[in-house]
Amino acid sequence: MSSHQPIACLAPLDGFTDMAYRRIVRKLNPGVILFSEFTSVNGIKHSEIVRNRLKFKEEELPYVIQLFGNDPELFAQTVEQFQDSGITGIDINMGCPSKNVVRSNSGGSLMKDQELACRIVEACCKKSTIPVSVKTRLGWSDDSDLIPFIKALVNAGAQSISIHGRTYKQKYKGEANWEPIYRLKDEIAVPVIGNGDLKGLEHSMEMLKNLDGFMIGRAAIGNPWVFWPDAEREKVTLNDKIEVMIQHYLLLREFKQEKHALVEFRKHISGYIVGFPGAKACRTMLMHSENEKEFIANAQTLAQYTE
């Protein structure tokens, strides 16, 4: 294992790691690198709504914007547009298995098109004064191409690589396999970050082995304490969780109207309100709150009730 402190990252999670949640994670975890949700370079060019999704506050730094697309020229333009904004880096998505993304020769499908993948990395690096990284999977249907694929991306200029230990074909099925990621690290000089099924800090440290860092995704949903040592995490009370959940909701309200924020926030509730008798009924009550005043009042009642 490297003698340096490992790089800890909050994985990009579309629909979850927006500015509101990133600010919550940052408040509780000063050093963790935060990734934006993946964002289409095409969308950035044509839509203000999409551009707004990438806005960030200085407190979020270190913050990496993740892009997806299939056009090297558009990637280059996007890098030029964002590199002086203060962001820490640009990450290129080469792992997303969603049908629409793959159909447009973006995301995971770039694992099958090494030539285009390299042209995209080169186009970004040519313009970029900040680090360009790639997040991908083990491969399309198996891991046999992982090392040559990543070596080509590094030759094209990629300065760091994150790997989710599943193939495109696996989507989210089965267990993440970290063995090919450890083997990859022995073959390349740039930092390698492992990702897939991590449950917490101790678990991440166990899985780290020869890698430079780790990235946590789903286990961070409604659980910004996931980067804390287990002993600290166990001290977090339901009251603390409710307080942070309300702060999270109010941050979301800075850029969403009440009606939309309430609906959108439902998916976060199940992460915060879990793991105690009656949690399900509590979640249902919160999810059915008629308006924000009721939601906050319900949450606060829940805190007093369970203390």
Ligand SMILES: Cc1cc2nc3c(=O)[nH]c(=O)nc-3n(C[C@H](O)[C@H](O)[C@H](O)COP(=O)(O)O)c2cc1C
């Ligand atoms: C709801 C959801 C949204 C995701 N969005 C993205 C994304 O925008 N960009 C990306 O590279 N990966 C995305 N992923 C994949 C995660 O970043 C991560 O690689 C994967 O979930 C495995 O890590 P985990 O087991 O820690 O969740 C998403 C996964 C989920 C479940």
